[in-house]
Amino acid sequence: MTPLVSIIMGSTSDLPVMEKAAQFLNDLRIPFEINALSAHRTPEAVEAFSKNAKEKGIKVIIAAAGMAAHLPGVIAASTTLPVIGVPIKSTLEGMDALLAIVQMPPGIPVATVGINGSLNAAILAVQMLALGDENIAERLSVYKDGLKRKIVKANEDLKEIKFEFKCN
Numbered sequence: 001m002t003p004l005v006s007i008i009m010g011s012t013s014d015l016p017v018m019e020k021a022a023q024f025l026n027d028l029r030i031p032f033e034i035n036a037l038s039a040h041r042t043p044e045a046v047e048a049f050s051k052n053a054k055e056k057g058i059k060v061i062i063a064a065a066g067m068a069a070h071l072p073g074v075i076a077a078s079t080t081l082p083v084i085g086v087p088i089k090s091t092l093e094g095m096d097a098l099l100a101i102v103q104m105p106p107g108i109p110v111a112t113v114g115i116n117g118s119l120n121a122a123i124l125a126v127q128m129l130a131l132g133d134e135n136i137a138e139r140l141s142v143y144k145d146g147l148k149r150k151i152v153k154a155n156e157d158l159k160e161i162k163f164e165f166k167c168n
Contacts, residue, residue: 002057003033005125008049008075010065012036014088018064021086021118021125028126028139033058039070046071050078060125063110064118066090069097072110082128084121085110 005025009018018034025032037046053061061079063072064086072085087097094115102112113120123140130137 001031003031004057004059004129005030005032005122006049006053006058006061007032007034008061008063008071009034009036010038010069010071010088014064014066017086017088017116018062018118021062021122024119024122025126028136028143030126030129030136037071039065039074040068043074046074047078050075053079054081060084060128062086062118062121062125064088064121065101066094066097069100072101072112073104073108076104076108076110082125083110084124085112086118086121087112087115089115 007018007021007025009015014036022032022034035049037049039046058081061075061081061083063075063083065071066088067090069085069087072083076083085101087094087101090097098112098115101110104110111124113124123143126136126140130140
């Protein structure tokens with residue numbers, strides 16, 4: 001099956017963070033691929049990937065990187081596909097990566113989620129795909145309804161907790 005989403009990591013050390021995105025896409029039956037490419041170590045491969053992703057059938061790219069975090073921006077510079085950046089916590093608690101990804105120049109946008117926020121990146125990618133696919137939209141709706149049910153249940157459970165009020 002042709003992947004609709006491409007998850008790209010700066011290195012395989014990012015995999016523990018990015019597994020959440022992969023698992024979510026897998027759970028919603030969204031075809032995806034996952035690869036490691038480095039803006040600094042394999043710049044030619046990053047450029048080739050970026051320029052060919054659309055022709056491969058990719059609709060959304062999730063790009064994760066830490067430290068200088070140039071990968072999402074470099075990818076965005078060479079494609080018209082939406083790119084979602086995931087800053088990876090490494091040095092400076094991930095703030096360096098967050099700022100590097102979110103501060104793109106005009107004309108080269110990268111949608112950016114929170115530090116280590118790969119699950120939100122995957123959800124955002126699915127929301128983008130759902131705009132043009134009712135089946136995906138329905139699966140996303142079921143997921144979001146489940147989130148709502150969790151909160152409703154949590155509130156019901158909280159009502160069962162009784163505290164004895166004591167005045168000194």
